[in-house]
Every structure is written in structure tokens, then in C-alpha cells.
Amino acid sequence: MRQWRLxxxxxTAGSINMAVDMAILAAxxxxxxxxxxxxxxxxxxCLSLGYGQRAADVAFERVAALGWDVVRRPTGGRAIxxxxxxxxxxxxxxGDDIAAGNVVESYRRISRALVAGLVKLGVQPEADKxxxxxxxPGPVCFETPSHYxxxxxxxxLIGSAxxxxxxxxxxxxxxxxxxxxxxxxxxxVYADETERETAKTQVQARAAxxxxxxxxxxxxxxxxxxxxxxxxxxxxxxxxxAGFAETFAIEFTRGELSDAERAEAELLAADVYGNEVYTxxx
Numbered sequence: 001m002r003q004w005r006l007x008x009x010x011x012t013a014g015s016i017n018m019a020v021d022m023a024i025l026a027a028x029x030x031x032x033x034x035x036x037x038x039x040x041x042x043x044x045x046c047l048s049l050g051y052g053q054r055a056a057d058v059a060f061e062r063v064a065a066l067g068w069d070v071v072r073r074p075t076g077g078r079a080i081x082x083x084x085x086x087x088x089x090x091x092x093x094x095g096d097d098i099a100a101g102n103v104v105e106s107y108r109r110i111s112r113a114l115v116a117g118l119v120k121l122g123v124q125p126e127a128d129k130x131x132x133x134x135x136x137p138g139p140v141c142f143e144t145p146s147h148y149x150x151x152x153x154x155x156x157l158i159g160s161a162x163x164x165x166x167x168x169x170x171x172x173x174x175x176x177x178x179x180x181x182x183x184x185x186x187x188x189v190y191a192d193e194t195e196r197e198t199a200k201t202q203v204q205a206r207a208a209x210x211x212x213x214x215x216x217x218x219x220x221x222x223x224x225x226x227x228x229x230x231x232x233x234x235x236x237x238x239x240x241x242a243g244f245a246e247t248f249a250i251e252f253t254r255g256e257l258s259d260a261e262r263a264e265a266e267l268l269a270a271d272v273y274g275n276e277v278y279t280x281x282x
Contacts, residue, residue, distance in 0.1 A: 006241055006252035007038040008234075014046030014071035014082065015274035016265065020257065021089045021170055022074055022273075023264035028091045029167025033258060035096065037244055038089045039237040041229075044069055045083035047187045050076045050161065055280040056189065063187045070187075072279045073172075075161035080174050081184035084209075084229065086236045088114075089172035090244075098248065099169040103162055107149070110171055114150055114158055117243025121236065123213045125150045125157060149173075155208035175240075177232055178211035180204070210236065 009020070017040060027033035046069040047058065053072075057079060063070055068081075090110060092099045099106045111127040118125045127150050150158040160173030182200030190196040244250055257265065272278050 001249055001251040003034055004244075004250045004252055005034045005036045005255040007036060007040075007255055007257070008237060009038060009040035011041035011043035013044070013269075013274075014042055014048060014069045015269045017042060017046075017087070018048070018071055018073060018273040019265040019268035020261070021091070021172055022268055023257070023261045024089070024091045025163075025165065025167050025170045026264060027258060027261050028093050029165070031093065032260060034253075035093065036089075036091045036255075037241060037250075037252070038091070039240060040087050040089070041085065041233055042082040042087070045081060046071055047184070048073045048080050048082060049279070050078050051163070052076060052282060053078055054282055059187060059189045066186060068187060070279055071273055072281070073161065075163045075170070075172065077159070077161040079184060079188065080159055081181075081187065082174060083183075084179040085174050085176045086233055086240065087172060087174055088240055089170060091168065091170050093168045094166065096168070099164075103164070106162065106169065106171070107160065110160070111150060113244040113247040114173075114240065115243070116247050117236075117240035118150065118157075118210075118213075120239040120242055121210070121214065123152060123157075123210070125152045125213070127151075152208055152213045155206055155212075157208050157210070157213055175236065176207075176209040177229070177236060178209050181207045181209060 009017075020040075021038070024033065024036050024038065028036060044067055047063060049055065049058065049070070049072045051073055058070060060070065090098075098109050108127075115125050115127050149156060149160055158173050158175045160171055162169065162171040182204045185196050185199045185203065188196075188199075190199060241252060245252060
């Protein structure tokens with residue numbers, strides 16, 4: 001059995017979430033912490049940009065008016081609005097066989113665990129290799145699936161991204177539980193409102209929430225209450241953890257950040273991921 005740490009984290013700010021993921025990567029890479037599956041959420045809602053994405057895609061005044069945060073991820077890809085969702089992160093040391101080969105090969109392995117978790121919830125997802133050359137221009141991650149990302153009925157359900165460093169591999173991804181996925185367009189720059197509304201329609205057609213995939217979620221989250229969200233989130237988190245345990249023969253130990261990880265995360269949140277200069281650097 002593989003020995004992994006499992007962390008269930010309370011919803012927190014985007015800068016802290018990204019800093020924690022990178023602090024875990026540093027600790028796992030030096031052997032101070034075991035391979036880790038972290039499951040978490042965001043509060044307040046946060047728009048995350050891919051590492052190389054242009055800050056010019058973001059309508060910062062609109063974001064501020066909505067009360068949302070903006071953060072730049074350490075991983076690539078395009079913008080994601082993190083709200084009403086479960087986020088997973090998998091952190092592996094150098095040489096781990098799950099991360100062996102190239103990015104696409106490791107995506108394929110990790111997607112098997114995500115699919116297994118979704119099946120436990122009653123979803124019948126797909127994780128087929130995307131044909132090369134298929135792309136949809138635009139700033140939104142959920143407009144098009146990448147290799148071995150999870151879809152249902154042809155619509156993207158989980159968006160994932162990965163970073164590889166000498167310390168090891170971090171892959172994290174977003175599973176929207178419910179809500180209007182077109183909301184992300186309210187935070188982005190468009191030529192006019194007609195273009196914005198068209199973009200919303202495209203996102204809604206190309207992406208799905210877990211609620212849409214299931215047609216009904218129990219307990220019913222229609223009231224959008226905080227307690228409802230936490231109940232749904234916990235149900236989904238347990239299923240995702242079980243999917244990883246089953247797929248990779250993992251024995252999880254429930255844990256928290258070490259003191260060293262917490263200290264590193266605080267530094268990264270202040271100096272990097274909470275730094276507006278860093279967020280707008282591209």
C-alpha cells in the first residue's frame with residue numbers, strides 16, 4: 001500500500017490556497033512530508049490565472065465590484081472562477097511512478113482516480129485523450145478540455161493543470177459543484193456586453209457542473225446556503241479520496257500542514273501569491 005497524507009482544508013483565500021499547494025510541494029520534494037492529496041475550497045470566490053496568462057484578460061474593476069479575488073496559479077492554463085467547487089491537489093516527489101513519463105501520461109493516470117471518484121457519486125464521466133490541434137481561443141479554462149481532462153456528455157467537468165519542478169510534481173484541478181459557470185465572464189475583458197453574453201453562452205454549452213452531470217444532487221444545493229455547500233463538498237471530497245485510494249492502492253492518513261509547511265505558505269502568500277505585482281506581471 002502507498003502511504004499518503006490526506007488533507008481536508010477549510011475554504012480560504014486564493015493566495016493562501018496557492019501558497020499552501022507550493023509549500024506542500026517543497027516539503028514533499030525534500031521528503032519532509034509524504035505524497036499528499038489535498039481537498040479544499042475558496043472564500044471569497046477567486047479568479048485564478050494560468051502562470052503565463054495575460055493579466056490584461058482580467059477586468060479588475062469588475063472583479064473588485066463583485067467582491068472576488070484574483071490570483072496567479074503556479075500552473076499553466078487559462079482562467080478559472082473558483083466558487084461553489086471542490087478543488088483537489090496531488091503532490092508527488094521526484095521519481096514517483098504516478099508522475100512518470102510526460103505530463104500527458106501522468107494526466108492519464110491521475111484522471112483514472114478522478115473518474116473512479118465521480119463514478120462513486122453516480123456520474124459516468126469520460127477521460128479520453130483529446131485530439132491534437134483541437135483548441136478554442138479565449139481566456140476561460142472550461143471552454144475546452146485538455147488531454148485526459150474529465151468530460152461528461154462532451155462538456156468539461158474537471159479542469160486540471162500541472163507544474164513540474166525539481167522538488168516533484170503538483171497537479172491541481174477544479175470540480176464545479178453547482179452554479180452558473182458563465183459567471184466567470186463577468187470578471188474578464190470583452191469588447192462589449194454582447195460579446196460578454198455570447199462568451200457566457202459558450203462556456204455554459206461547453207462546461208458542466210457536478211449538479212448538471214447528476215441532474216440532482218443530495219442534499220439539494222438550490223438554496224446556495226453555506227451549510228448546504230459544506231455538506232455537498234464533504235460528500236464529493238470523500239468520493240474523490242476513495243477514488244484515489246482505490247485506483248492507486250493508497251492508505252491515507254488524515255493530516256494537516258506541518259509547522260514548516262505553514263510557515264512557508266505564509267511567506268509565499270505574502271510575497272508571491274498575494275502580491276499584486278506578481279499577479280499582474282504578465
